[in-house]
Amino acid sequence: MKKLMFVSLMLLGLATYGQTTVQGKVVDENNEPIPGANVILVGKAEGTTTDFDGNFTFNTDEEPPFQLQFSSIGFSDFTANVTSNNQTLTITLLEANTLLDEIVISASRTPERIFESPVSVERFGLREIKNTTAESFYGGLQNLKGVDINTNSLTFQSINTRGFATFANNRFLQLVDGMDNTAPGLNFVLGNLVGMSELDVQSVEILPGASSALYGAGAFNGILFMTSKNPFDFQGISAYFKAGFTDQEAAGSNFYKDFGVRAAHAFSDKLAVKANLSVLNGEDWHANSRMDLNNPGADRSNPAYDGLNVYGDEVSTTLDFDAAAGFPTGTVGSATISRTGYDEADLANYNAESVKADFALHYRPFANDLEVILNSRIGRGTTIYQGANRYAVAGFTMQQHRLEIKNDNFFVRGYIVSENSGDAYDTRFAAINVNRAWKSDTQWFTDYAGAYIPTYLGGIQGAGLSPEQASAQAHIVGRQAADQGRLIPGTPGFESVFNSVINNGDLTTGAKFIDKTKFRHVNGNYNIAHLIDDWADIQIGGSFREYELNSQGTIFTDIDGPIKYNEYGAYLQVQKKFLDDRLKFTGSTRYDKNEFFDGFLSPRVSFAYTLGEERNHNLRVSVQQGFRNPTTQDLFIGLNAGRAILVGSAPDNLDRDVRTFNVSESGQALTGQSTVEIVGRAAYENAYSTSSLQAGAPEAVNTPLVQPEEITAFEAGYRAQVGRFTIDLSGYYNSYSNFLANTTTAVPFYGEAGDGGLSLLALQNGDYQVYQTYTNSEADINSYGGTVGVDTKLGNFDLGVNYTFAELDIDEGKYPDVRTNFNTPKHKVKASFGNAALFKNFGFNVNYRWSDSYYWEASFADGDIPAYTVLDAQINYSVPSMKSIFKLGGSNLLGDEYYTAIGTGFIGSIYYLSWTINP
Known part of the structure; x- marks a missing residue:
């Protein structure tokens, strides 16, 4: 019995030994709770986060005394001493002196202050997500300096930096928890259509400019990093509900809704899981321009009419009426005639939808920093995509599955990305082949000529009309005769033929495109600094990718089966500080090899120097080389796009x-x-x-034949905290060689x-x-520009202004055939004004954007984009008792509709009311 009592007391002692508990609350200077603040045991990878009310409970096996570090984005860190079990703490975090104190990882693959980053970087964190005026966090990114967003549709926005972009933006990389979010067959990112729920976003970082030295071929013009919340640190159930309406002259007012839920739980200090679901639905921006591409300013009376958002009228021919009737040349003459087309609204369903779901299991086998992550994401979207033509993307699905092992010093990540085009189809070919299913081109033009010739002669000989008057009348009669019995949208006959066409993958008779392309990717990184007593930060890493193209011959030349090819790379980076840690050197180099091309070396060198007694000024310079491999379509496309046949040059x-x-x-x-x-x-x-x-x-x-494109990028910048003002400015000069370009032959x-x-x-x-x-252009192509941003506080009010300049340098007279698709305004101005705590629980924010006019150049259509001004605003109210935030906001409140690309719908206004629970 004594032995049994002794053993029981021993076990009780051990149990008590392992149960040190610390409770408390984290607040700001106004005594407002700070939700989501990190609470970390100093020296170990143990921690928790505060709930919506700022409360926390931390359990550990560690015996007091020890220290806890408290941190939150936008606030200065604070370290507290814990001297006894069951201690209760009240922690007040002070607002950070400068935005430049925020920590980023993307610039060097290691945590560092923005202030010391070797290159330009923009950050969008939890506080910015809460205060964004846009209807989504993704739309809010357009308020960052140097960032462009081209709006293709309500659910598809394309982010870019430093020019050279269409909606098929294969120069800009987007990573979601380290996974490339590029659609494998399309070769570009579909915005956040199949991306991340805003409830799960911990931070967004954007690197403008080339970053090939660390991230390889895709990191040519910029990178966007989205990092999700770890379920060990962010637990509980949270949700949001948004409802409102979109308003556009072409579409009227339409209901808009968005819903999301996140659930995360740590079952122990070893196992945690999370799941997310979000659903968005609304009416897309209608595209209804009838501008005649061949004769701007003309209307449909033009016999060769080719409307911008009218399809099927691309089919045209030159009719020699004299040859057809056997008359001497010059009797009736000839004319270019186009078939009668259909408006886009007759061919596309403007229902915009995005459904995103993901699940992640996080396992820490030793309850320390070593972590195994199994993650699956799937997104399904319906939208309008504009490339060579306008595509109705219905039920497009993309999946990502990842297995990752990591700790503070390394990661190894393997994942697969696959897409399924669903019921997507080409609206232009839908119109063309509906017309042809009803009446062949040969018969239609024969009917046209058969009615035109006698009408023209009758007008000249019988009615005494001038040749111009007789011709105008004859064209009307000719088209009416050729269109007799034409299929009318909304009728059973039209719907039957239309449905048959959009479910047919043969573009000679149908419009559907099939794409089940995928790629497999493995990459890893190891920081050996801890092995050399932190003498320098040295990282090594590499990656391997295999593409598998599978369009069944509808996009690629893969009619005989999937096409596979691969590429790989490896890199080294050294980062070290000198001169009392004022001078920071970063040097890196990367080697990449695609099986079709020679290997390429991408070096980068940067120096950053901190000045001033208070170390509040920082100067930086960098130079790097980068490259971009031709895309899957550059190599293997084989597509009849109507105006031209696209053929890749592998x-x-x-x-x-x-x-x-x-x-x-x-x-x-x-x-x-x-x-x-x-x-x-x-x-x-x-x-x-x-x-x-x-x-x-x-x-x-x-x-x-096409070769990889190369860039040499020079950048210089300055960051400073001067009193209450934060200053961040940078300038760059990019020189391109082997510029990837399209030519028509x-x-x-x-x-x-x-x-x-x-x-x-x-x-x-x-x-x-x-x-x-x-192919590649022989032209010398350069671009240069810069940004400057100033942020300050006026009392408790936040005020920020930034300006971006971008310019293209090319001898267009010498190289008239080169299409650079620079597609960015020369001047942009953005401003923000707000107060997160105007009074208790109430805040607001206002964003202003002005964009200069610019020329849009893309395969669908070219043209001038007028300058535009946009004003967004929101007010928010927190209800701590409900753990809720209510927000009322709107984008484009001035109501001046605008567009960012030729051929898209005008962008109207969005008004919304949101309710977020336990954010």
């Missing part, structure tokens, strides 16, 4: 794109052939430049380009096909 792709074309009657008389077979290789080796055709002087061209159906005979007759007879090729 060596084994050139002979895989084989198409058959009809030869004109004149051509048949010359060659004796009614059809001809053209191989994609001809677009590069047997073609004329289309610009020379338009100039009336055909010039044969031989287009080189015309392949003759017979003869050899440059032969001076038969091929010229082919051009004259219209017997040629336009191709878009993927």
Whole structure:
């Protein structure tokens, strides 16, 4: 019995030994609770976070005395001494003296203050998410300096920095918990359509400019990092509800709703899980421009009318009425005629939807910093995507599955990203093939000519009209005759044919595109500083990626099965401080190899120097080289986009794109052939430049196969805290070589380009096909610009202003065929004004943006974007008893509709009311 009592007392003592508990509350200087503050045991990876009311409970096996460190974004850290068990603490965190004290990881793959970062970096954290005026945290990023957002649709916004972007922005990388969020087949990020729920976002960091030295080929023009909340640190159930309406002249007022929920729980100090679900639904921005691309200012009376958001009218031909009727040349004449098209609203469902879900299991086998993470994400979206054409993306799905092992010094991460295009289809080909299913092009143009000729002659001979009057009347009659019995949107006949077309993946008769492309990626990083007594911060790492293209021949030339290829890379970075830690050197280099190209070395060197007695001024300079591999589409696309056939330039792709074309009657008389077979290789080796055709002087061209694009980037910057003012300015100069570019060429159906005979007759007879090729420009292309931002406090009010300048430098006269797609305004001004605690539990924020006019250049259409001004605002009220925040806000409150790209819908206003529980 005595032994049993002794053992019991021993066990009780051990149990008591392991139960040190500390409770308390974390507040700000106004005694307002700080939710989500980190509470960490100094020297160990143990901790917790405060709840909505700022309260915390911390349990540990550690015996007092020990120290707890308290931290939260926007506040200075505080360390408290714990001297006994069951101690209760009240911690007041002081607001950080400067935004430059915030910690970022992306710039060097290691935690450091923004103040000391070797390159430009922008951060958007929990406080900014709470105060954003936009309807979503992702939309709020457009208020950061140097950041552009091009709005494709309500649920698809494309982020970019430093120019050179279309909606297919393959120059800008987006990482979600280290996973590349690029859609594998599309080669670009679909905004936050299938990204992260704002309830789970801990921070967003943006690196403008090239970062290939650490992040490889995709990090060419900038990177966006989204980091989620760890379930060990952020526990509990939280949710948000948003409701409101969108307002647009073309679409009217429509209901808008957004809902999200997050649940996280740590079952012990070893195991934690979390899950997220968010659902957004609304009416997309309608695109209804009927501007005639061939004759701006004209209306549909133009016989060759080609409307911007009207599709099917791209099908056109030149009708020689005299030849058709057997009249002498000049009797009736000829004219270019286009088929009657359909408005986009007749072809696309403007319901915008985004559904995102994810689950993560976090396991710490030794209850320390070693952590194993198993994470799965899936997103499903419906939107409008604008590329070469406008695509109705219905039920698009993307999945990401990740296994990661990490601690404070290393990580190894493997993941797979796959996409499924769902019921997506091309609206232009939907219109073209609905027309053709009803009546062939040949029959339609024959009917047109058959009605035009007698009407014209009757007008001249019987009514005494002038040739112009007779022609105008005859065109009306001709189109009416050709369109007799045309399928009308909304009728059963139209709907039956339309549904058949959009479910057909053959673009000669259908419009559906199929894409189940994926890539597999493994990368790792190890910081060996702890092995060398922190003499320097030295990191090594590498990555491997395998692509698997699978479009069943609808996008890529993979009709015979999936196409696979791979790339890999490795890097080294050394970072060390000198001169009393005032001078910080960062040097890194990376080697990357794609199986189609030679390996590439990407070095980066930067110096940052801190000045002043209070160390409140910092100067930095950096130079780096970067590169961008051609995308999957640059290499293997084989797509008829209507105005041109797109053919990628991978060596084994050139002979895989084989198409058959009809030869004109004149051509048949010359060659004796009614059809001809053209191989994609001809677009590069047997073609004329289309610009020379338009100039009336055909010039044969031989287009080189595409190679990786290279950049040399120079940057200098200055950061300072001067009194109550925070100053951050930077300037850059980028020099590009082997600039990735598209050219259009015309392949003759017979003869050899440059032969001076038969091929010229082919051009004259219209017997040629336009191709878009993927190559590199010989032009010297440079860009330069800069940003300056000033933030201050006026009492308790926050005020910030920033300015961005961007300029392109290219000799357009010497290289008229080069399309850079720079697509960014020269001048941008942004300002913010707010107070998170105007009075108890109440705050507000206002954002202002002005953008200069600029020229938009993309495969869908080119044109000028007028300057625009946008004003967003929100007010918020916290109810601690309900653990809730209510927000009333609106974007584009001035109601002046604008657009950021040619061909998209005008961006109207969004008004919303949100309720967030336990944020």
